[in-house]
Amino acid sequence: MALHFSDMVEEARISARALRDFSEGLFNPTLRLGITGLSRAGKTVFITALIHGLTRGGRFPVFEPLSSGRIARAHLEPQPDDAVPRFDYERHLHTLIEQRAWPNSTVDISELRLVIDYQRTNGAERTLTLDIVDYPGEWLLDLPLLNKSYEQWSNESLTLSRGSARSSLAAPWHGYLAGLDAEGPADEQAALTSARLFTDYLRACRDERFAMSLLPPGRFLMPGNLAGSPALTFAPLDVPEGGSAPDGSLWAMMRRRYQAYKDVVVRPFFRDHFARLDRQVVLVDALAAFNSGPNALFDLEAALAGILDCFHVGRGNFLNALFRPRIDRILFAATKADHLHHSSHDRLEAVLRRAVARAVMRAEVTGATIDVVALAAVRATREAQVTRDRESLPSILGTPMSGEKADGEIFDGNTEVATFPGELPDDPQALFESETAFRGLAHAQTDADFRFLRFRPPRLTPEGGDPIALPHIRLDRALQFLIGDRLQ
Numbered sequence: 001m002a003l004h005f006s007d008m009v010e011e012a013r014i015s016a017r018a019l020r021d022f023s024e025g026l027f028n029p030t031l032r033l034g035i036t037g038l039s040r041a042g043k044t045v046f047i048t049a050l051i052h053g054l055t056r057g058g059r060f061p062v063f064e065p066l067s068s069g070r071i072a073r074a075h076l077e078p079q080p081d082d083a084v085p086r087f088d089y090e091r092h093l094h095t096l097i098e099q100r101a102w103p104n105s106t107v108d109i110s111e112l113r114l115v116i117d118y119q120r121t122n123g124a125e126r127t128l129t130l131d132i133v134d135y136p137g138e139w140l141l142d143l144p145l146l147n148k149s150y151e152q153w154s155n156e157s158l159t160l161s162r163g164s165a166r167s168s169l170a171a172p173w174h175g176y177l178a179g180l181d182a183e184g185p186a187d188e189q190a191a192l193t194s195a196r197l198f199t200d201y202l203r204a205c206r207d208e209r210f211a212m213s214l215l216p217p218g219r220f221l222m223p224g225n226l227a228g229s230p231a232l233t234f235a236p237l238d239v240p241e242g243g244s245a246p247d248g249s250l251w252a253m254m255r256r257r258y259q260a261y262k263d264v265v266v267r268p269f270f271r272d273h274f275a276r277l278d279r280q281v282v283l284v285d286a287l288a289a290f291n292s293g294p295n296a297l298f299d300l301e302a303a304l305a306g307i308l309d310c311f312h313v314g315r316g317n318f319l320n321a322l323f324r325p326r327i328d329r330i331l332f333a334a335t336k337a338d339h340l341h342h343s344s345h346d347r348l349e350a351v352l353r354r355a356v357a358r359a360v361m362r363a364e365v366t367g368a369t370i371d372v373v374a375l376a377a378v379r380a381t382r383e384a385q386v387t388r389d390r391e392s393l394p395s396i397l398g399t400p401m402s403g404e405k406a407d408g409e410i411f412d413g414n415t416e417v418a419t420f421p422g423e424l425p426d427d428p429q430a431l432f433e434s435e436t437a438f439r440g441l442a443h444a445q446t447d448a449d450f451r452f453l454r455f456r457p458p459r460l461t462p463e464g465g466d467p468i469a470l471p472h473i474r475l476d477r478a479l480q481f482l483i484g485d486r487l488q
């Protein structure tokens with residue numbers, strides 16, 4: 001493929017950045033860890049718990065450098081990128097611990113630097129600088145757009161929206177689209193209405209009852225300071241893939257705006273953030289997908305394949321490869337495992353492993369080492385056996401958030417309840433085949449909808465003189481995979 005001038009300029013920029021990072025890394029070993037996941041996947045809670053555990057000595061038996069006592073200290077330092085907001089660790093921690101509430105939704109990228117002083121296994125004293133970057137998974141799913149023409153993207157989006165799971169949600173937009181003449185004159189009102197109906201459709205897909213994952217362009221649902229700009233005012237048209245847009249047509253206008261979206265939104269993200277990552281955590285709210293049935297699960301699988309594809313974008317750039325290895329480890333983590341009894345944790349992991357494996361086959365992967373874990377960054381529940389009808393059920397105990405409803409009851413935020421969270425099937429395949437393979441907390445009582453019952457973060461009581469540690473599930477295993485080898 002011939003390189004355009006703008007691509008060459010872009011490559012030069014990326015390489016200059018890589019060289020700067022590389023020379024800094026010579027004196028000061030640095031690992032850039034990207035944390036991503038779709039909205040509400042659990043990124044903010046994960047990063048807060050990870051930093052808290054590392055700086056305050058959390059209970060991490062499987063994270064060997066810490067459990068063997070080789071980490072002398074970890075502390076925060078000002079982060080190096082002046083134009084990126086700082087991850088507001090202190091505020092998020094305060095919310096979690098003091099208010100027993102979950103942090104607010106964050107919609108932008110943010111970053112934090114953690115410096116770890118440790119002793120190598122051979123006894124030498126060393127320092128590892130960990131730059132943690134939190135960014136929305138929606139931005140990641142935009143990267144494949146870089147390799148797609150407007151016509152290609154239009155066709156793919158239309159095909160997806162005509163699938164059985166989505167077509168009813170897309171009906172208003174499809175209706176409007178049918179009356180549009182792509183080759184007719186450019187019309188701002190038509191572009192505005194298309195973009196609005198298309199965005200409504202994307203939003204409906206994201207609704208938790210459907211929990212669908214594959215929704216590019218990401219900024220349509222989180223526009224930030226680009227809201228209303230032409231770069232966000234376009235939508236797919238029913239146009240042939242090889243065709244060319246007549247001058248002055250609606251088609252040409254949409255196509256130009258699609259290009260602007262790539263220039264203004266996608267390329268800068270790739271250059272300034274994604275191309276600089278060494279390792280990547282992808283957080284997945286798999287339980288929400290299971291609760292929505294096989295369609296959401298297939299969609300999740302497609303999104304995982306889309307994510308894996310992203311690790312290809314920009315490959316084959318020799319300058320880049322010279323200065324900086326590409327992402328060499330990717331961890332897929334199913335979050336909020338504390339909504340299940342521990343007897344189902346391995347099963348949760350098995351389902352995600354299976355979905356990732358199928359995605360790996362579709363995306364012909366990259367050379368990076370991939371692992372999968374089911375975890376809870378902050379464990380909000382405890383476990384108990386509850387006897388009902390002489391049957392002993394493996395249950396979870398937690399305090400539903402104030403205002404949460406189930407079975408006609410509205411919780412006050414202080415009362416603890418025990419629920420039987422349902423069990424995941426032994427065979428992961430079952431979830432892909434049957435609507436009723438997992439009904440989650442809905443199993444608890446016939447008409448109760450416990451599925452999305454949210455529990456408050458746990459009450460913490462310091463033991464003896466020990467510092468407070470946040471309870472978690474398998475966060476230490478995630479850490480061991482992500483940075484354990486760099487602390488040997």
Ligand SMILES: Nc1nc2c(ncn2[C@@H]2O[C@H](COP(=O)(O)OP(=O)(O)OP(=O)(O)O)[C@@H](O)[C@H]2O)c(=O)[nH]1
Nearest residue numbers: 039040041042043044045102105106376377378380
């Ligand atoms: N029980 C439990 N709930 C969790 C956990 N992590 C996240 N949650 C829930 O998931 C919600 C979203 O978590 P966040 O960490 O804010 O997710 P995010 O990916 O940063 O979300 P955005 O900032 O909106 O993109 C929280 O408000 C909690 O209700 C966990 O470890 N256990």
Ligand SMILES: [Mg+2]
Nearest residue numbers: 043044105106
């Ligand atoms: Mg967040």
